[in-house]
Amino acid sequence: MELALSEALLRRIREASWVTAFTGAGVSAESGVPTFRGTGGIWEKFRPEELASMDAFLRNPDLVWQWYAHRREVMAQVQPNPGHTALVRLERLFPGFALITQNIDNLHRRAGSATVYELHGNIERNFCSRCGELYRPEEGEVAGTVPRCHSCGGPVRPDVVWFGELLPEEEWNRSVAAARSADLFLSIGTSAVVYPAASLPMIARRAGAYLVEINPEPTPLTEIADELLAGRAGEILPQLADAAERIREGQRADEV
Ligand code: BV8
Ligand code: ZN
Numbered sequence: 088m089e090l091a092l093s094e095a096l097l098r099r100i101r102e103a104s105w106v107t108a109f110t111g112a113g114v115s116a117e118s119g120v121p122t123f124r125g126t127g128g129i130w131e132k133f134r135p136e137e138l139a140s141m142d143a144f145l146r147n148p149d150l151v152w153q154w155y156a157h158r159r160e161v162m163a164q165v166q167p168n169p170g171h172t173a174l175v176r177l178e179r180l181f182p183g184f185a186l187i188t189q190n191i192d193n194l195h196r197r198a199g200s201a202t203v204y205e206l207h208g209n210i211e212r213n214f215c216s217r218c219g220e221l222y223r224p225e226e227g228e229v230a231g232t233v234p235r236c237h238s239c240g241g242p243v244r245p246d247v248v249w250f251g252e253l254l255p256e257e258e259w260n261r262s263v264a265a266a267r268s269a270d271l272f273l274s275i276g277t278s279a280v281v282y283p284a285a286s287l288p289m290i291a292r293r294a295g296a297y298l299v300e301i302n303p304e305p306t307p308l309t310e311i312a313d314e315l316l317a318g319r320a321g322e323i324l325p326q327l328a329d330a331a332e333r334i335r336e337g338q339r340a341d342e343v
Contacts, residue, residue: 090326096314099271099297100331101338105183107269108174109287110320113276113302115192117321118165124278125304140250144216148242152233155245159210162192170275171198173324178202180328180335185265189277189284191247204258204265206284208247217241254283266291275301276320279308288312301327 092100112122123135137143144151175198178184185202188195191210195203213222215236222234222243234243248254262284266272272291279285288308292298300312301323309315316323 090316090318090323090330092327092330093314095297096271096299097330097334101334103181103270105265105268106177106181106271106273107184107265107291107296108177108186108273108275109266109277109284110174110186110188110190110195110275111277111279112190113278114170114174114188114320115165115168115190115194116276117168117170117319118192118194120162120165120190120192120194122276124280136250139247141252144242144244144249148233149231152243153231155210155247156230159245162194162210165192165194167194167198168321170320170324171195171200173328175199176328177324177331180331183268185261185268187262187265187284187287189281191245204262206248206254206258206262208245208255210245210247212246213243214246215239215241216244259283262287263290266296267294269294269296272296272298273301274298274308274312275324277302277306277308279306 112120116122138151138154171194174186174195178186178200185204186195186200187204187206189207191208193209193211214220215222218236218239218241220236220238222236235241236243266287267290269291272288274288279288288298289311292311298312300306300308300315301320302315303317303319305315
């Protein structure tokens, strides 16, 4: 589907000095990583709080560990998709660029994005829930049971932000700053229902950013966004990067 970009968006791409991208599970959907809330989403069968929370982990550490071990296996087998690589291309075209992600799948880093703020953590990192020591999963864990810390015997957990837990302060502060600096803010593949992450597009808009949402479906964000580019990230982002390269590299050629 050929993307027709509005004059307003083309002007923002031409004039922007800072672009911030904000991504959710939808940007990894085309890599084969199931989303949370859509059809076929991993939370269709059980509610997120039943697994992605400290209560769930304390109640049934093996079950929660198995769920993350399964997701880690899925994520180890998938590749970044054209949406991820288009964001790497966009990053190179603007003096200021930041990528804020709610995803824990490490795919933006694997695609080559340089400035990535992982608001909800990263499934590749694990640590002891009692003493905090980092844990490397390949160290002989018995499949299906939660590994025990080598120093204190505490149960090991994934380094992800569970419901009711605070977001990493540094990542949050940098994300708010990136939202406030944005001339153009792209909200990509997120249902915009999980807070405080979902407040970032509004923070950007209030600070004067042009807010563009990229999603096949409308979300609570759609009504306050300047534009909804309805479609899949893997199709839309490469075309957006093509247009931005034509404009920004064309400008550089003119300056020469
Ligand atoms: C906190 C990590 C405070 C682990 C996750 C009542 C009202 C409001 C808020 C709350 C409330 N009750 C509780 C809260 C707070 C709660 C919250 O917001 N709950 C929501 C559900 C109501 N938030 C928290 O608990 C946060 N912490 O608030 O602490 C605090 C204060 C004081 C003291 C202590 C604490 C922590 C939230 C983080 C939770 N962790 N995940 C894990 O992954 O297992 S949340 C989880 O949801 C993921 O991180 C995920 O990234 C995030 C958001 O989901 P999305 O990424 O948007 O994915 P989703 O499936 O929902 O949507 C996919 C979208 O993609 C869809 O729109 C779809 O149309 C689109 N799509 C599909 N295919 C494509 C596509 N788009 C583009 N291309 C495609 N091909
Ligand atoms: Zn320990």
